[in-house]
Amino acid sequence: ISIPVIVLTWRQTHAEQRDIETWQGMYSEGDAGDDPGFWHGSFWRLFWAYVLRVLRTTRLLRITKLNRLLILVDSELQKKLLEIIIGIVSVLVFSSGLLQVLEMLDETNSHHQFDTWMYYMMVMISTVGYGDINVNTNAGRVAVMVVMINAM
16 A cells, blocks of 8 residues: 655746746755745645545545455454454554655655655554664654554
């Protein structure tokens, strides 16, 4: 499962008495941080659009009808085991996508890919903690703390 999260910067230019909106990739020359209006309006609209996209992917669980799979399982033990596995995978996928979005807010971060955050969450939840990947933003740290508390 892959959640494509692409962070684009938003720059507004004024031409012919109206705003022309142009998109630039995150490695382009212009910096959205130069525009104070960016942080008040456009940034948060983009941020919530990506959050809603991540939440929309959770609908995949309903689409695949995982509840039917639980009904087909006869043994109560197997049913509980399947519920635990589905819960762990859901937490891994959702928290990895959330961490990717939160860590992209930091301009100095190396912007790890989704699979890297999936690996990080698996190592963190399993309490191995290699320390090869670190969370750099405060929002990312808070999200990791919430996942740690819920994973206990």
